[in-house]
Amino acid sequence: MAQQNKGIVLVADGEAAIRDILLFYLKRSGFQVIQAEDGQDVLLEMTKIQPDLVLADLSLPGISGDQLCRILKGNPDTKDIYFILMTPFSEYTDIEVTIDALSIGADDTINKPLRSQELLARVGSAFRLIQMQKEIKQQNRDLTVFRENVQRELELAARLQVSLLPEVGTIAPYQYTHRYKPVGGIGGDIYAITPLPYGGAALLIADVSGHGVTSALISAVVKTSFENHIRSRGGPMTWAQCINRDLLRNTMEEQFATAFLAKLDPMEGNFTYACAGHEPPIYIAQGATGNPKSPIALSSSSHPLGMDESMSFTEHTITFEPGDRLILYTDGLVETESESQKRLGAEGLLQLCSALATNQEDTASQIFQYAQEFIAPREFSDDVTLVLIDHVVPGG
Amino acid sequence: MLNLQTRQEENASVITVKGKVNFEVTAQLREAVKETIATHQPKLLVINLEGVSFIDSSGLGLLVAARSSIDKINGRLHLCNLPSQVMKVFDQTNLTNYFSIYASEQDALSAL
Numbered sequence: 001m002a003q004q005n006k007g008i009v010l011v012a013d014g015e016a017a018i019r020d021i022l023l024f025y026l027k028r029s030g031f032q033v034i035q036a037e038d039g040q041d042v043l044l045e046m047t048k049i050q051p052d053l054v055l056a057d058l059s060l061p062g063i064s065g066d067q068l069c070r071i072l073k074g075n076p077d078t079k080d081i082y083f084i085l086m087t088p089f090s091e092y093t094d095i096e097v098t099i100d101a102l103s104i105g106a107d108d109t110i111n112k113p114l115r116s117q118e119l120l121a122r123v124g125s126a127f128r129l130i131q132m133q134k135e136i137k138q139q140n141r142d143l144t145v146f147r148e149n150v151q152r153e154l155e156l157a158a159r160l161q162v163s164l165l166p167e168v169g170t171i172a173p174y175q176y177t178h179r180y181k182p183v184g185g186i187g188g189d190i191y192a193i194t195p196l197p198y199g200g201a202a203l204l205i206a207d208v209s210g211h212g213v214t215s216a217l218i219s220a221v222v223k224t225s226f227e228n229h230i231r232s233r234g235g236p237m238t239w240a241q242c243i244n245r246d247l248l249r250n251t252m253e254e255q256f257a258t259a260f261l262a263k264l265d266p267m268e269g270n271f272t273y274a275c276a277g278h279e280p281p282i283y284i285a286q287g288a289t290g291n292p293k294s295p296i297a298l299s300s301s302s303h304p305l306g307m308d309e310s311m312s313f314t315e316h317t318i319t320f321e322p323g324d325r326l327i328l329y330t331d332g333l334v335e336t337e338s339e340s341q342k343r344l345g346a347e348g349l350l351q352l353c354s355a356l357a358t359n360q361e362d363t364a365s366q367i368f369q370y371a372q373e374f375i376a377p378r379e380f381s382d383d384v385t386l387v388l389i390d391h392v393v394p395g396g
Numbered sequence: 397m398l399n400l401q402t403r404q405e406e407n408a409s410v411i412t413v414k415g416k417v418n419f420e421v422t423a424q425l426r427e428a429v430k431e432t433i434a435t436h437q438p439k440l441l442v443i444n445l446e447g448v449s450f451i452d453s454s455g456l457g458l459l460v461a462a463r464s465s466i467d468k469i470n471g472r473l474h475l476c477n478l479p480s481q482v483m484k485v486f487d488q489t490n491l492t493n494y495f496s497i498y499a500s501e502q503d504a505l506s507a508l
Contacts, residue, residue: 209453210419253464254422254457258489277489301490304453307460308494335452382419382452 006030007127010051012042012068013086014061018114022055025116026123039063043071046078052130053082053123057112058097066104073105080133082126084108154213158185161216164223166193171201173266173322173394177360179368179386181332187383188215188257189330190223194230200266202230202239203389206259206305207278207330211383214255221250222257222305236261236274237315240305244276244313247306256306260328266391269321274313277304279331279346282353283318287325288360288390295327295353297346322393325360327353327367332382338375348374364388397421399447400428408440408505409433414447417455425455429462433469441466442504446477451485463495472496476504 009031011022019035026033034051036042039062042054054072058065065085072078085101089111101109107129110122161182168177176193188208195201204226208215225246229239239261247257260281262273275281275298285293298318303311320326334344352370357363368386398421399414409432417425432441443462445451463473476498478486486492498504 207453209457210422254426254454254461256453256457256460258453277491279488299488301488303490303494304456331452335450337450 005032007052007130008032008034008049009123010034010036010042010045010054010056012036012039012054012056012060012065014038014057014059018057018112021114021116022119025119029120029123031123037061039068042068050078051081053084053126055084055086055110055123057086058088058101066101066106069101069106070104079105082107082130084110084122084126086110086112086114088112154185157213157216158182161186161219164220165191170392171195173392174201174264174389175360175392176387176389177364178388179364179384181380181384182216183211183332183380183383186213186216187211188219189332189383189385190219191328191385191387192223192226193389194227196230196263198233201264202226203262203264203271203328204259205278205281205328205330205385205387206257207332207383207385208257209255209304215383218247218251218255218257218306221247222259226261230263235263235272235315237313240274240276240302240313244305244307244311245309248309251306256304258304258331262326264320264389264391269319269391270317271320271326272315272317273298273300274302274315275300276302276313279329279334281329282327282350283320284325284327284353284356285319285321286323287327287353287356288358289323289393290358292325292356295350297350320391322391324391325363326389328385328387328389329367330383330385332380332384333368333371333386336375336378336381339378342374344371344374360388360390398424400425402428402432404436405505407438408442409436409438410442410444410501410505412444412447416450417448417458418450418452419454422454422458426458426461429458429465433465433471437469437471438466439471440474440505441471442474442476442501444477444501444504445475445482446479448479448482451482456485456489456491459495460491474498474504474507476501 009026011019013019023033034045036045039060056065056068069083083106085106087097087109098109188211191205193203206222208218225243229242258278259276260278262271264271280297280299282295284295302313334349357366401412403410466473474496
């Protein structure tokens with residue numbers, strides 16, 4: 001009785017005696033053997049079962065061994081089948097025959113007359129390679145499945161993250177819109193604008209260090225923390241302190257967020273803000289009307305959130321009356337380097353803001369496109385968020 | 397790729413950083429800092445940023461983490477030779493007050 005099946009070998013030779021010898025040795029060594037007496041027979045057998053190895057005689061009737069090799073190696077379905085060409089031994093031509101065989105795609109050759117030990121050694125060596133090839137193919141399949149799963153997860157996460165952003169709209173008397181472009185689908189930028197129970201609105205834009213999944217998760221922590229703390233009566237400074245504490249509790253040491261927080265007060269016609277290491281937003285008095293004043297960068301320097309428990313934050317107030325406009329952004333908008341190694345920078349953006357459109361959507365597109373064209377043909381290398389908020393002119 | 401050089405002074409380790417310190421290369425710098433601290437347990441770690449053309453928030457995060465690692469072994473972290481574009485980022489994030497910053501490596505090494 002033969003040993004356990006070690007693999008399938010197709011033996012193709014016009015001489016029955018040779019086939020019998022091969023069958024005997026290979027079966028005894030544990031291989032399943034299929035026989036074919038000519039080229040057509042090989043192709044017919046291969047439609048029924050695909051062997052791991054083909055052992056074919058050079059002078060096979062019908063389709064010669066070398067032709068058969070070309071056919072199998074030229075077909076994507078059969079090109080990975082290990083092919084050994086059996087060639088007649090001749091002292092003078094041996095090496096040329098071997099070279100020819102290998103150059104048309106045969107994996108190995110063996111001389112006739114066959115010696116059983118050599119035959120089994122070569123077939124054994126072939127099956128070591130076949131086994132390795134099978135393992136690599138399996139690993140590739142596993143990796144592909146893994147990559148596709150991760151990709152799908154990321155796409156879902158990215159969609160979820162977009163759904164966390166406020167929809168373009170209004171919280172009377174404020175109107176807002178945004179442009180958002182994370183690197184690799186998911187990112188560490190977040191922004192939120194929420195009506196306050198006692199009137200007005202709370203505003204947040206934040207940029208978590210790094211990008212990718214970890215940053216995205218932390219950005220969700222920042223947003224949740226923000227939404228929890230704005231219910232209390234305090235202002236941006238208090239909110240910043242609370243988010244700072246939440247982040248320190250929930251993140252590792254290298255992760256932190258720059259943020260700009262503001263409380264918009266329509267009754268007072270102003271807003272109070274705290275800037276935690278974030279890019280200074282740009283304030284344009286009457287920016288939403290046809291008569292904009294010079295843009296001002298709301299610089300202030302406080303620490304980013306989530307860095308140190310002891311850090312304190314400061315608060316400032318600025319008028320924000322009907323017709324005024326506020327432009328917030330994350331550093332990805334201005335910090336990508338162009339091919340000539342230039343960055344738009346906060347200064348470049350401020351300059352652009354002296355000549356903006358009046359319509360909010362047009363302005364958002366104008367800024368975003370300008371930044372994009374500045375670095376073209378490169379793409380943004382960090383997450384980009386741009387937010388515009390106007391205090392709407394009544395009846396305007 | 398960052399160009400990193402590490403050397404030992406009498407009581408201090410010095411890491412010289414050249415290049416852009418961003419998300420893509422933070423792993424490299426993190427490894428250098430970790431290894432220096434683990435191997436030499438320096439009383440003083442000086443990071444020379446003279447050749448840094450750009451630093452992003454990931455890079456800042458790494459420096460903050462470096463400070464807390466060295467705090468844990470009761471050592472100190474001194475930064476030196478900050479180019480103006482790096483200084484600007486430190487100013488914006490108020491980290492000029494968080495780190496000990498020196499104009500030259502000599503100052504950073506001799507400061508107590």
